[in-house]
């Protein structure tokens with residue numbers, strides 16, 4: 001099993017490593033063990049360590065230090081975690097961009113397809129986004145970019161301004177590159193690890209962590 005003998009496999013989420021090398025917390029993510037109906041990895045263990053979550057949030061916000069952000073919007077479901085944490089860190093409010101069928105108020109919706117190839121629908125309430133409102137869009141990950149593009153359209157169609165896009169990783173897919181080209185973006189991936197994420201390989205990331213913490 002990949003990583004079975006590594007420090008990561010036995011990681012105590014209460015402890016923080018002495019050597020917090022750039023992007024150290026990415027090694028806490030776990031590979032897919034359940035097959036093609038799922039994303040290729042699960043980042044959620046990094047939220048379980050306080051320092052990892054804090055470092056991740058601070059890294060994501062660095063490019064936006066001097067920018068005006070009125071509201072943070074997070075994408076259903078895992079984007080809610082980072083989005084709400086970032087909103088609190090900034091002292092701003094949080095708007096939920098939801099998968100269809102949950103909001104019992106008036107909504108605007110957008111069809112999209114994500115990495116799974118399945119057709120999906122995103123919804124947002126219509127009484128929050130106003131002309132000129134500057135919104136930081138947050139999600140856990142951008143793989144094909146389909147999900148983020150739907151969120152961008154929902155913001156812009158209501159007159160909102162996408163002040164930025166922040167996710168743990170923006171893969172260099174066609175859609176990921178499109179988002180990076182048209183919007184100010186941040187992700188947590190140091191350049192020397194980027195090719196591994198683009199190739200959907202996690203072992204090297206964990207190996208790097210182990211080398212720095214043995």
Ligand SMILES: O=P(O)(O)OC[C@H]1O[C@H](OP(=O)(O)OP(=O)(O)O)[C@H](O)[C@@H]1O
Pocket residue numbers: 039075076077078079113114115116139140141142143144145146147148
């Ligand atoms: O760039 P894309 O190919 O569109 O994929 C990215 C989306 O997929 C994941 O969510 P997912 O719906 O898998 O899971 P979640 O509900 O657990 O957030 C991820 O968190 C993004 O929202």
Ligand SMILES: Nc1ncnc2[nH]cnc12
Pocket residue numbers: 039040041042043078115140141142143
């Ligand atoms: N949460 C996620 N983690 C890794 N890869 C993904 N692709 C789409 N969503 C993802």
